[in-house]
Amino acid sequence: MKLYKVLAVVLNSREMRDAHRILTLFSKQQGKIRVMAHGVTKPTSRKRGAVQPFSVTDFLLRQGRDMDSISECEGREFFPGLWTDLDKLLYAGHIAELVDALTMDGNPHESLFVNIMNTLRELDKTADPELVARWFELRLMALLGYLPDLTGCVNCGGEVNGLKVNFSAQAGGLVCASCAFGVESVSCNRGTVAVMDTLLNWDIDKINRLRVTQPARSQMYSIMREYLQWHMEKQSRSMQFMDKLNSFSSVHK
Ligand SMILES: [Zn+2]
Incomplete structure (x- = not known):
């Protein structure tokens, strides 16, 4: 599966079952995209801050058949x-x-x-x-x-x-x-x-x-x-x- 990087603002985050979320991102490279975030609402997830709405985050995304998903991410700005x-x-x-x-x-x-x-x-x-x-x-x-x-x-x-x-x-x-x-x-x-x-x-x-x-x-x-x-x-x-x-x-x- 192909991996690619984007820098994006998280516009919103919709809760799905099993601590999964669908994020709407506005990225520098591709404009608006929707991606799947697996298991990010678990209290132990290191990705929680980086996928929270309005964060500016570096994403490494994995191309999927229906929807791309987050492989790795690192928050840059969080606007507390x-x-x-x-x-x-x-x-x-x-x-x-x-x-x-x-x-x-x-x-x-x-x-x-x-x-x-x-x-x-x-x-x-x-x-x-x-x-x-x-x-x-x-x-x-x-x-x-x-x-x-x-x-x-x-x-x-x-x-x-x-x-x-x-x-x-x-x-x-x-x-x-x-x-x-x-x-x-x-x-x-x-x-x-x-x-x-x-x-x-x-x-x-x-x-x-x-x-x-x-x-x-x-x-x-x-x-x-x-x-x-x-x-x-x-x-x-x-x-x-x-x-x-x-x-x-x-x-x-
Ligand atoms: Zn007139």
């Missing part, structure tokens, strides 16, 4: 900060869910791999995990060819004026007042669009300098929820969960 902060853990799960839902198996994308790794590193140490998640969502959309148009009206090319503007997930960006008739759109402040534009243009290690108001955060969340849902063709599970947490905390304030 994600496991001691519920918000960070939720956002890491959200990032993994988006990558899994929006990429195809066996389609290499090295720049996406690097961006996932950098996002997890930033999430691990940031004081503002929400903004890191928004940065990643926008970067992911741009890398996959779904870059939203935030300059003019995506429909007619005209100027989008006023302090309140409309973002249409379906159209793929801002729409002017006349084009907003007849398409579903989210109304937001121009300042929110400016923040999104900054996130799109800045590297992730700079975004901790940004100060973003609460209204802009809620509007960005609504816009990205609609936009991601449109491209995923379903609601994000992690965002549904965040909605529930948000409504719970606003009732109990």
Whole structure:
């Protein structure tokens, strides 16, 4: 049986019988792949840390008839900060869910791999995990060819004026007042669009300098929820969960 090496981020790990797991990896060399991990949940397994979600790990994989499996693995980065902060853990799960839902198996994308790794590193140490998640969502959309148009009206090319503007997930960006008739759109402040534009243009290690108001955060969340849902063709599970947490905390304030 042929063996080969990949460097990969573990996106998720699904439990099977007999302490086996099926891991979804996003690898530098082959993009998204699913592999079998035999016996890794046994307390004695040396592989446990290396196969835990969000770890960056060197894998030696063995080609199989139905599914390749892990022969050896060695964890490189584990991001302990994600496991001691519920918000960070939720956002890491959200990032993994988006990558899994929006990429195809066996389609290499090295720049996406690097961006996932950098996002997890930033999430691990940031004081503002929400903004890191928004940065990643926008970067992911741009890398996959779904870059939203935030300059003019995506429909007619005209100027989008006023302090309140409309973002249409379906159209793929801002729409002017006349084009907003007849398409579903989210109304937001121009300042929110400016923040999104900054996130799109800045590297992730700079975004901790940004100060973003609460209204802009809620509007960005609504816009990205609609936009991601449109491209995923379903609601994000992690965002549904965040909605529930948000409504719970606003009732109990
Ligand atoms: Zn228009």
